Amino acid sequence: MHRLLAITAALACAISAREARAQTPASVATYALVIGSNAGGAGQVALRYAEDDARRVAATLVELGGYAADAVDVVVHPTPDAVREHLAALGARVAADRAAGRQARVLFYYSGHARSTALDLGPDELALGELRQRLFALPTTLTVVVLDACQSGAFSRIKGARPAADFSFNSRQHLDASGIAVLASSSGSELSQESEQLRSSYFTHHLLVGLRGAGDADGDGQVSIDEAYRYAYHQTLLATAGTAVGGQHVSLEVDLKGHGQVPLSFPRAATAAIELPAALEGQTLVEDARAHTVLAETYKARGASVRIAVAPGAYRVLVRHAGRLARCAVTTGAGTVAVELARCSSEAIVVAASKGDAPPPALRLELVGLIGGERHDGFTDTLAAFGYQEQIGAGAGVAGNVLRQMERRLWLGGFVAYTTAPAWTQPTEREPLRFTWSTAIVGALVRGVQPFGDHGFAARSGVYAQLGAGLGLGTTTLRDQDGVRTTERFAGWATTLGGGVTLGVGRAIGVALGYQLDYAPVIDNLAGDTHASGGHRLTATASYTY
Amino acid sequence: MRASILVLGLTATQLGATECGGGITRDPGFDLWCGETLCAWSVAQGDVRRAATWHEADAGVELLASDAVIEQRTPVDSRDGTCIRFELVSDIDESAQVALDVDVYGDGTVEKSFPLPTTHWRQASYVFAVQAPFTAIRFAIAKHGPGRAVVARMRAAIVDTGCEGGVALDGGPAPLGALCETGEDCASAICVSASFFTPTRCAGCDLASAACGDGEVCGVAPPSLPERGVPLACIAEADKALGEQCRDGAECATGVCSAGVCSSCAASADCGGAACEPAYPAGPSLCAPGQAHAAAGEPCALDADCASQRCAGPPRQQCSDGRSCKTDAGCPVDAALAPGPCTTVGIQGGRCS
Numbered sequence: 001m002h003r004l005l006a007i008t009a010a011l012a013c014a015i016s017a018r019e020a021r022a023q024t025p026a027s028v029a030t031y032a033l034v035i036g037s038n039a040g041g042a043g044q045v046a047l048r049y050a051e052d053d054a055r056r057v058a059a060t061l062v063e064l065g066g067y068a069a070d071a072v073d074v075v076v077h078p079t080p081d082a083v084r085e086h087l088a089a090l091g092a093r094v095a096a097d098r099a100a101g102r103q104a105r106v107l108f109y110y111s112g113h114a115r116s117t118a119l120d121l122g123p124d125e126l127a128l129g130e131l132r133q134r135l136f137a138l139p140t141t142l143t144v145v146v147l148d149a150c151q152s153g154a155f156s157r158i159k160g161a162r163p164a165a166d167f168s169f170n171s172r173q174h175l176d177a178s179g180i181a182v183l184a185s186s187s188g189s190e191l192s193q194e195s196e197q198l199r200s201s202y203f204t205h206h207l208l209v210g211l212r213g214a215g216d217a218d219g220d221g222q223v224s225i226d227e228a229y230r231y232a233y234h235q236t237l238l239a240t241a242g243t244a245v246g247g248q249h250v251s252l253e254v255d256l257k258g259h260g261q262v263p264l265s266f267p268r269a270a271t272a273a274i275e276l277p278a279a280l281e282g283q284t285l286v287e288d289a290r291a292h293t294v295l296a297e298t299y300k301a302r303g304a305s306v307r308i309a310v311a312p313g314a315y316r317v318l319v320r321h322a323g324r325l326a327r328c329a330v331t332t333g334a335g336t337v338a339v340e341l342a343r344c345s346s347e348a349i350v351v352a353a354s355k356g357d358a359p360p361p362a363l364r365l366e367l368v369g370l371i372g373g374e375r376h377d378g379f380t381d382t383l384a385a386f387g388y389q390e391q392i393g394a395g396a397g398v399a400g401n402v403l404r405q406m407e408r409r410l411w412l413g414g415f416v417a418y419t420t421a422p423a424w425t426q427p428t429e430r431e432p433l434r435f436t437w438s439t440a441i442v443g444a445l446v447r448g449v450q451p452f453g454d455h456g457f458a459a460r461s462g463v464y465a466q467l468g469a470g471l472g473l474g475t476t477t478l479r480d481q482d483g484v485r486t487t488e489r490f491a492g493w494a495t496t497l498g499g500g501v502t503l504g505v506g507r508a509i510g511v512a513l514g515y516q517l518d519y520a521p522v523i524d525n526l527a528g529d530t531h532a533s534g535g536h537r538l539t540a541t542a543s544y545t546y
Numbered sequence: 547m548r549a550s551i552l553v554l555g556l557t558a559t560q561l562g563a564t565e566c567g568g569g570i571t572r573d574p575g576f577d578l579w580c581g582e583t584l585c586a587w588s589v590a591q592g593d594v595r596r597a598a599t600w601h602e603a604d605a606g607v608e609l610l611a612s613d614a615v616i617e618q619r620t621p622v623d624s625r626d627g628t629c630i631r632f633e634l635v636s637d638i639d640e641s642a643q644v645a646l647d648v649d650v651y652g653d654g655t656v657e658k659s660f661p662l663p664t665t666h667w668r669q670a671s672y673v674f675a676v677q678a679p680f681t682a683i684r685f686a687i688a689k690h691g692p693g694r695a696v697v698a699r700m701r702a703a704i705v706d707t708g709c710e711g712g713v714a715l716d717g718g719p720a721p722l723g724a725l726c727e728t729g730e731d732c733a734s735a736i737c738v739s740a741s742f743f744t745p746t747r748c749a750g751c752d753l754a755s756a757a758c759g760d761g762e763v764c765g766v767a768p769p770s771l772p773e774r775g776v777p778l779a780c781i782a783e784a785d786k787a788l789g790e791q792c793r794d795g796a797e798c799a800t801g802v803c804s805a806g807v808c809s810s811c812a813a814s815a816d817c818g819g820a821a822c823e824p825a826y827p828a829g830p831s832l833c834a835p836g837q838a839h840a841a842a843g844e845p846c847a848l849d850a851d852c853a854s855q856r857c858a859g860p861p862r863q864q865c866s867d868g869r870s871c872k873t874d875a876g877c878p879v880d881a882a883l884a885p886g887p888c889t890t891v892g893i894q895g896g897r898c899s
Contacts, residue, residue: 382600385635385669387575387699428577429586429882433604478603481577486603527600527667 028141029097029104030065032072033090034058037112039077039122049194050111051076053148053204057109060208064265064309065107080126083119087134094139103141107264111204114149136180142262144225148185148204181225181254181262183207185236193240193248196408197454198294203250206235209296212309213267221268224261225252235298270309272332274317276339278305282321289314289329307336319344362405364413364545370397370516372537374421379523379531388424388435395421395535401445411447415468416440417496419518421533430481437477439520439533441494443470449502460504464512468496472520474533494520500539512541570622570630571685572883574701576607584616586884590686591615599637599698600667606637606698609644609689617686619652620702621773621879623725624678625745627704628714631673632685635699640664642693646700650676650717651724652684652771657715662687667698675709677716679731681724682773720748722767723774738778750779765797766806769869772878772885776869787895788845789830789862791869799895800845804831806868810845825851826891828868840898852898859896863888 036054038047058074061067075086094104113120118127135143185203198205207228209215215223215231223231229252240248267273276284281302286295295315296308310332317328317339328344330337374380374395383390397419403411418440426433447466452458472494477487500514518534525531573586579596583589584607592614599606607616622630638644644662649655660672676683685702689695719733720726725745726737732748739746740753751757751764758764758780765786767779776791786798786808795801798808802816809831811822817833825835825847833839836850846857864870865877865888874886 382667385633385667385699386600386604387701426575426577428575429573429884430578433575433577435601478601480603484603486601525600526598526602529600 029094029102030067030071030107031090031093031104032058032061032065032067032107032109033075033086034061034072034107034109035075035078035083035086035112036110037077037119037121039120040113041120041123041125044113044120047112047194049200050113050148053111053200054109056200056208057111057146057204060211060265061107063311064211064267064270066266067107078121080119080121080124083121083126083131084134087138091134091138098139104139105142105144106135106138106140107144107146108135109146109148111148111201114147119149143180144262144264145180145182146184146207147182148201148207150186179255181252183225183229183232184251184253186248186250195239198297200294202236202239202248203232205294205297206239207232209235209298209308211265211267212296213270213273213307214296214298216267216307221266222263223265223267224263226261228264238299239297265309267307267309271334272310272312273336274308274310274315274330274332274339275336276300276306276308276317277341278303280319280339280341282319282326284320285318286310287316287318289316305338317344362545364401364403364405364411364510364543366399366401366403366512366541366543368399368401368417368539368541370399370417370419370537370539371395372516373535375519375532375535377529377532379525379529380424382525382527382529383424383435387426388433389426391423391425393422395419395537397537399539401541403445403447408451409449411445411449413445413447414443415445415470415496416442417518419534419537428481431479431483433481434479435476437523437531437533438475439494439518439522440473440475441468441470441496441518441520442473443468443494443496445496457504460507460510461502463499463501464514465499466497470494472522472533474520474522474531476523490522490524492520492522494518494522494533496534498539500541502541502543504545508545510541510543510545512539512543514539514541569701569703570620570626570683570883571618571632571700571702572620572879575699576605576697579605587616587618589615590617592689597696599635599696604698606696608694608696609642609687612692613688613690615686615688616697617684619682619684619771619773621883622683622702622704623681623773624676625725627706628678628680629673629675629705629707629709630683630702631671631705631708632700632702633669633671634662634697634701635667635669636662636665637667637694637696637698638662638664639693639695642689642691642695644687644689644695644697646672647684647686647688648674648715649684649686650680650682650715651721652682652773653718653721655718656686657717669699673705673708673712675712675714677714679720679725679727680717681720682771721770721774722748722750722777722779723770724748740778747775747777749777753778763794763796765793766791769871769876772865772869772871772876787859789847789892789894789896802831807831828864829862829892842898844898846896846898847892848896851896854898856899857893857896858899859893861890862892862894863890 034054034057036051038050040046058072061072062069073086097104118125194201210228210231211223215227217227233250236248236250280300284300285297288295300306312333315330317330319326324346326344326346328339371394399415399417401415403413405411420438424435445468447464449462449464451462472492474490477485479485496518498514498516500512502510502512504510516537516539520533521530523531578585593610594607596605597608646660647656648658650657687697720731726732726748729735729737734748734750736749736752737746738749738752753764761783762780763783764778765781767777767781769776783796784799786792788808790808791806792798792803792808795803800808800810802809802812804812807830811817811831811833814822816822820834822831822833823835825832830847838853840846840852846852849855849857871877871888874888877886877888879885
């Protein structure tokens with residue numbers, strides 16, 4: 001069944017691609033080198049969606065951009081040498097076209113880590129200067145460079161390109177514009193951001209949405225590089241303005257001659273499309289119902305319809321406006337299907353956004369109560385041998401945690417815990433000997449959380465596991481038969497391991513129940529024993545997140 | 547009848563003396579110090595001092611010099627049980643030889659000596675049986691050699707298991723006042739029960755045969771160790787002063803033994819209409835005691851008995867069970883195994899001056 005669906009989808013895409021290719025002149029060869037690399041260099045956190053973004057870009061180019069499938073070279077997780085080799089192969093194909101008298105257009109796309117001077121390909125790097133030189137060396141008529149990377153605006157700045165001018169007309173017989181255009185996801189000093197919810201970078205996501213038709217401002221059925229830029233610029237800035245990293249400004253700089261437009265996609269040629277009607281207004285998200293991936297996410301203004309090219313299939317369209325969320329199911333076949341607002345359900349939605357390199361702003365304060373038995377070991381065996389008996393009762397304590405959400409499933413922070421153990425006593429003819437101890441731990445805490453879902457209560461709830469380590473401070477008190485107290489203090493390392501279930505009962509308030517194993521070998525005696533304070537504890541937690 | 551009541555009272559004081567959570571030794575953790583010496587343990591030889599154990603504030607006892615012995619008699623007897631386990635936590639160097647000696651009856655004869663291993667605050671445990679009947683055991687911890695020996699805890703307790711198949715310690719012939727089953731158990735060869743309700747104990751004379759010599763009577767002898775009962779033995783006739791324990795009036799100089807105490811009256815009829823009552827609890831019966839009734843030269847037990855408010859004679863010191871004593875250690879222990887108290891209750895053989 002899955003295979004049949006795949007074949008059907010592939011057939012539909014093939015038909016769509018064939019129609020799109022018909023939009024490009026036969027005398028112009030189109031090639032794309034699409035590169036994605038999640039790998040981070042020294043001091044960089046690995047990206048999550050760069051390689052997926054590359055695959056999506058490639059698929060969109062074939063589906064809507066007029067590129068033959070064999071003309072799109074997708075390279076993921078490459079080394080600098082691999083990039084050089086693919087560039088060389090691309091150069092050879094373009095040179096062959098040129099020798100045959102054909103113009104050539106090349107789109108180079110890169111998604112991954114970068115700095116102002118180089119692309120970071122894992123531990124290795126490819127200097128921007130070298131990349132620029134190799135791209136300029138391609139004997140193309142037109143080269144479009146799309147960079148989705150931090151500080152990617154530095155590429156064109158190095159190059160010395162000038163800001164984009166208006167493009168006028170692009171002949172169907174030959175390219176009226178020649179030269180190079182650089183579309184960069186951020187300025188030369190900005191970070192590029194990924195979205196956990198979009199499962200993509202903000203820039204690439206909105207670029208693709210624009211290419212699917214949302215960016216077709218003049219309604220001519222094709223999206224030019226200028227339209228794509230304007231759409232991606234506004235949507236990316238809008239989406240990133242509220243993140244911790246801050247607004248991300250897409251840049252377009254060109255060094256073009258001629259007066260033609262540079263079309264990047266032909267959404268009109270798509271066999272299927274979803275139309276957002278003129279009356280629809282609000283933040284709109286189109287999700288593939290089967291793959292659970294976000295296909296388009298844009299702000300739809302009232303007054304004009306917008307057509308989003310899609311593959312035939314089932315989709316969900318979510319529209320948030322004025323505190324309401326409309327959830328609409330749309331199934332597309334051949335042709336355009338309009339969203340019928342009257343048939344949409346209404347419900348709440350929570351949109352969470354995060355960035356691969358930058359932590360989200362959530363900060364959580366927790367108050368934890370602990371109860372459980374104190375560990376028995378050689379130290380307590382010695383107490384028993386000396387005639388002490390453990391009093392009935394359980395160890396108890398309290399802890400405070402401060403955690404910062406580094407990403408959706410990862411929290412880091414610190415904690416302070418204080419626990420007391422049951423007293424050990426030995427009867428005498430005078431006062432009973434009474435030995436007590438308590439342990440305080442100050443340390444760092446790392447917690448992994450697996451949410452139950454993506455929205456609402458389920459997103460705020462989940463199972464967690466955590467590991468803490470730090471400094472343990474033990475305090476013992478022995479009250480002797482005459483009532484005299486002797487207090488001693490100890491210090492050493494301590495660890496804690498735990499897990500449980502957390503429930504987000506409100507947007508900010510949460511509770512959790514869990515288990516915790518503490519281990520703090522800090523208390524010594526003169527007999528040579530060391531007590532590992534702690535043991536198996538049940539925990540109850542109240543939290544406040546802001 | 548009066549004699550039966552007396553002996554019943556004497557033996558009852560020994561019952562339940564070891565019921566302290568199963569332990570039969572006092573101060574097992576060496577926590578009770580009276581100044582620089584132990585309160586509950588006796589230093590029989592050498593010197594000892596307080597020493598830190600697992601914790602600075604939880605003291606043990608260090609046996610100093612090359613020969614030192616501490617000991618404690620415990621009131622355990624065969625009615626409590628015959629299988630005994632003792633546990634000991636100590637810090638003993640290789641150059642010190644330390645042993646735990648077990649002396650049944652506390653008569654000075656060590657029936658078994660358990661060498662203690664070289665250890666650093668680890669617990670050693672031993673189990674042994676004692677042949678019944680027996681009365682009291684003396685535990686002694688003896689050290690020889692120059693090395694360090696600190697004992698932190700020595701706890702002995704009656705247990706139900708662990709002695710099967712072992713050879714029970716035989717304490718030998720039982721002394722006077724010790725429990726017995728037959729005359730063969732006793733050094734005196736006489737095992738008697740003062741009444742139907744009291745256990746049989748070794749005695750120096752048999753009330754039934756009355757085989758004492760001329761001028762003697764089978765009566766209450768001076769007490770020996772507090773773990774044993776006050777024995778019966780042949781004692782001098784009419785030799786006991788007012789206030790001393792007795793079984794029969796023949797033992798007393800006054801010729802009257804009332805409620806187990808040599809008295810001056812046995813009933814109000816002896817007082818010409820005045821009341822004949824004990825001068826103090828478990829004390830001698832006098833005519834109108836405490837009412838300044840007695841004239842000079844008449845028997846008295848307290849100053850308040852005399853018209854002159856002056857009762858001359860040696861003080862009477864006795865335990866709560868009525869036996870005479872000089873210190874607390876001469877009295878049976880209480881439920882916490884603490885002996886005594888030995889208190890001055892009045893005047894023994896007093897006369898108003």
